Amino acid sequence: MTWSLWCILIAGLLPYVATGIAKSGFHAYDNHNPRAWLAKQTGFRARANAAQSNCFESFPFFAAAVLVATMQNASPLYMTIFSSLYILARVAYIVAYAADWPNLRSLCWLLGIISIVALFTIAAH
Numbered sequence: 001m002t003w004s005l006w007c008i009l010i011a012g013l014l015p016y017v018a019t020g021i022a023k024s025g026f027h028a029y030d031n032h033n034p035r036a037w038l039a040k041q042t043g044f045r046a047r048a049n050a051a052q053s054n055c056f057e058s059f060p061f062f063a064a065a066v067l068v069a070t071m072q073n074a075s076p077l078y079m080t081i082f083s084s085l086y087i088l089a090r091v092a093y094i095v096a097y098a099a100d101w102p103n104l105r106s107l108c109w110l111l112g113i114i115s116i117v118a119l120f121t122i123a124a125h
Helices: 003-023 034-039 043-071 076-099 102-124
Strands: none
Touching: 003 034, 003 043, 003 076, 034 043, 043 076, 043 102, 076 102
């Protein structure tokens, strides 16, 4: 299995990393109704929960890009570069979101989207 395909698994797990950050410390955590508990959170917990949602939103677009590039026999080198860039950007995105660094967060989001578009672009050639 190629690195880019492994990146689909990694990207699929990233929302759960953000969830772990949001729930870290378990301050009055209610496992009977976790979504209501998360909805009441503020600070880094609320931001990490928002990062989780964005990771879930971004994942299908990334997975499709990797699969299309794979099916089109795109350059393995470029697939590795852009898949890795996506993962690094998304990890940095989670950190920047939780830490309340909005400019870095936006830059990381943009790098992730550029990586996805690049994967589709190399698939087209």
